[in-house]
Amino acid sequence: MIPLQDLPANRSPASLTAGSFLEPGAATAWMRMSVPLVAGEEITPLRWVLTAADSGNGVSVALDFHRYVFINADFIVGLYRSPVGEWVCLDARSVVDGAGIGLAGTVLHDERGQLARRLTPCTWSCAAVTACGATSAHR
Template identity: 55%
Template sequence: MADAFYLPDPADPNRFESTELTRGPWSPDAQHAGPPSALLGHAIERCEPRAGFQVGRVAVEILGPVPLAPLTVETRLARPGRSVELIEATLSTERGPVMRANAWRFKLSEPDLEVPERFLPTGARPGPEHASGPSPFPSSQPIGFHTGIEYRFVTGSFDEPGPAICWIRLKYPIVAGTTPSPLERTLAAADSGNGVSAVLDWERYLFINTDLTVTLHRQPVGEWICLDAVTYPQPHGIGMAESALFDEKGPLGRSTQTLYLGNR
């Protein structure tokens, strides 16, 4: 088994080989959206980087199944600015684009702003040490994204429909030879919101997200990302998953996913 989700191409810095660790739970030939979202984040952070700037929001559009195949990432600074700038990124196979992302990058205040302490985000969730232990993912695939990360439920489980609090940690780097950045860790974890808080029977229904939007008011610290997740289904077949994001120090931001709901 590979020791990373993607292997960089020595001849092309924008091209990556997808390993078995990217495989999703439904098909042996398609990736879970978490790793390619994190790969987009990896590329976005390397697009004309500027000291004192930080990504505050990433919106990913999933254009179709992402195959276990070589991927090419292209980025560009779409809207330069002194304080705020927009970066666009596209993830493609040889057949064309499979994912697109827009990211807003913000200039950090120096010195810090004098924000009254009572207005700062507070609160925490019980840490991963409060979980009963690693939680196996319900997949028939022997190797995939579910074996490349660790899930720890504080409340809920894959077998218990409804809202859940789940900590997620990468076991391997997104790109071989690199250390996952806080943004990469967050994007990889956030795409599991609809899975950890699923309300429909995995065997009977599909609940596939068409997008992932992550907004961060600060960067996470440490390896663990917590999703306090809930899924809102509707009988007409459109749903939404929403996750409050935390690290072990407290709140980070939010993520949302629009869901297609249907019979399997």
């Protein structure tokens, strides 16, 4: 993981530091919200983390985004400590097997280090998984 202070000062609100948003595989990105989630509401460090956590399975790609879409039906975030700052790093990995069962996992960091884990159970149709060539692959 590239530390936040090593990123350029003019970085975008979603700065990919490893992997790709569009290619299957693990990926790491630092991100922050550029506008409040709810107009007029303060964006606390906890809100920064939970909003970023919602992007974990979009950072790590299991299937081709050009052919398949998905939603976050459910996810769990477990915090080890209180978050600090506006920037959150997502170190994301997705796993899917040939039957269409999978899990998207993300380790979240802030400027002080690791602070949480996020897990999302995922399902895809067997045809979608087979068409993309996934067979019990860690991505």
